[in-house]
Amino acid sequence: MTRQAASPGLRILVVEDDATHGEVIRDVLEQEGHEVALATSGRDGVALLDAQPVDLVVTDLRLQDMDGLEIVGHCRVLREGQAVPQAIVVTGYGTVEGAVNAMRDGALHYLQKPLDLGILRETIRAAQSRIALERQNRELQTAIDKSYSFPGIFGQTHAMQRVFDVMNQILDTDATVLVGGESGTGKELVARALHYAGPRRAKAFIPLNCAALAEGVLESELFGHEVGAFTGATAQRKGRFEAADGGTLFLDEIGDMPLSTQAHLLRALESGEITRVGSNEPLQVDVRVVAATHRDLDTMVREGRFREDLCFRLRVVQLELPALRERLADLPHLVEHFLAEASERHGKPARIVATETLDILMSYRWPGNVRELKNAVESMVLLSRGETITPDAVPPYVRPAAGDTPDILKSLSGLPADDVERALITNTLRDVGGNRERCSQLLGISTRTLYRKIKVYGLSGHGQSADPAGSD
Numbered sequence: 001m002t003r004q005a006a007s008p009g010l011r012i013l014v015v016e017d018d019a020t021h022g023e024v025i026r027d028v029l030e031q032e033g034h035e036v037a038l039a040t041s042g043r044d045g046v047a048l049l050d051a052q053p054v055d056l057v058v059t060d061l062r063l064q065d066m067d068g069l070e071i072v073g074h075c076r077v078l079r080e081g082q083a084v085p086q087a088i089v090v091t092g093y094g095t096v097e098g099a100v101n102a103m104r105d106g107a108l109h110y111l112q113k114p115l116d117l118g119i120l121r122e123t124i125r126a127a128q129s130r131i132a133l134e135r136q137n138r139e140l141q142t143a144i145d146k147s148y149s150f151p152g153i154f155g156q157t158h159a160m161q162r163v164f165d166v167m168n169q170i171l172d173t174d175a176t177v178l179v180g181g182e183s184g185t186g187k188e189l190v191a192r193a194l195h196y197a198g199p200r201r202a203k204a205f206i207p208l209n210c211a212a213l214a215e216g217v218l219e220s221e222l223f224g225h226e227v228g229a230f231t232g233a234t235a236q237r238k239g240r241f242e243a244a245d246g247g248t249l250f251l252d253e254i255g256d257m258p259l260s261t262q263a264h265l266l267r268a269l270e271s272g273e274i275t276r277v278g279s280n281e282p283l284q285v286d287v288r289v290v291a292a293t294h295r296d297l298d299t300m301v302r303e304g305r306f307r308e309d310l311c312f313r314l315r316v317v318q319l320e321l322p323a324l325r326e327r328l329a330d331l332p333h334l335v336e337h338f339l340a341e342a343s344e345r346h347g348k349p350a351r352i353v354a355t356e357t358l359d360i361l362m363s364y365r366w367p368g369n370v371r372e373l374k375n376a377v378e379s380m381v382l383l384s385r386g387e388t389i390t391p392d393a394v395p396p397y398v399r400p401a402a403g404d405t406p407d408i409l410k411s412l413s414g415l416p417a418d419d420v421e422r423a424l425i426t427n428t429l430r431d432v433g434g435n436r437e438r439c440s441q442l443l444g445i446s447t448r449t450l451y452r453k454i455k456v457y458g459l460s461g462h463g464q465s466a467d468p469a470g471s472d
């Protein structure tokens, strides 16, 4: 972030009913590079404040038609999408009391008449720095709000922003959602976020792992049962559907649900009614279903292991979570987050990750995705000796063994070197979200060399082919 340069000029409104005096102030401020509007009455001042964006108001305290304090107060009226203008008041001799009141009402400074133009310039410069800082904070906050649109879920890469976009679009609906993605990519996290950020949050979020239960038990867990429905059913029991009434039912590992249960689930989803095992009486339920699986349901449908109609019914909306290796640009941020969490939990001072350590983490494939990263960071925190996490704290399975030829390199033997290099640069650039500096670090070449190769191979910044037809 390089916004340290000279602060941009301000939009200033001068309210002064002595026109000559007002013009002097205006000229001085314009010479300082600001955009200045002059109002020669309180009423005009208020009108201008409402009509155009203003960063700073310089107002006389004693106006003919209005108390300057009213102008200060009017600055605090919230205007959609605009920051509250700051105010500086100008007071005549012997009205310090008014200045004190103005400061209490939120004015930034007061200046005494007769105006010392040097002091005026200095005061405005101080206000300018403050306004610039506030503006920067606001922009940063907007960027943060946008990138972490769901509490606890981190992801600034396009891949994750796309996920957040879809989540935002479906938050207020009852649409059934199917969340896909490899193990540890955050499927359950997303399901919970959809519930707790949506209109059903006051009601229950009920998870059920379909892989953990035998067929009969799963049926009665889902739909409940009546007394005597099966051997051992000595009491009536409500199922998870009923427990989730008004809320969300999270069906985890839906790909592992037996075919017969799939048929019952489909019926429940289509009719909005369930029937307890051993009963003939349907019950109305109002449940949003979010399902998750790490399996490829299309293949399962082709192989006859998953009902096609249920598959369609579940994926009214499909959210496919990217693997961590496909969004490596998020890794440093996730590391930082998990580091803070783990060092606090274990009371360890570890706070800094050495560059070489980060390089190792960036080079690993992370088959267990974010969960594996979280565990690795925790273990690194526990094994670190000081504030800095050095490479020796990295778990051995993450660290490449010296002298090893990775299997993947063995399979490249005999391929044209240019093709391999092109693919290497393309993939690495994509993984780091187009960050060329990071890419060159990982590849061990200078950024200049990288730029040259990007040009030679006709790649765009993100590692895609520069040919527009080839980009997504």
Ligand SMILES: Nc1ncnc2c1ncn2[C@@H]1O[C@H](COP(=O)(O)OP(=O)(O)OP(=O)(O)O)[C@@H](O)[C@H]1O
Residues within 6 Å of the ligand: 152, 153, 154, 155, 181, 182, 183, 184, 185, 186, 187, 188, 189, 190, 294, 370, 371, 374
């Ligand atoms: N984007 C993310 N930001 C922060 N933490 C994350 C993110 N994704 C996953 N995690 C963390 O990683 C761990 C695994 O997430 P979760 O249980 O949601 O994964 P999953 O996809 O359901 O995995 P599995 O298929 O193995 O059940 C959790 O501790 C979760 O908090």
Ligand SMILES: [Mg+2]
Residues within 6 Å of the ligand: 187, 188, 252
């Ligand atoms: Mg899970």
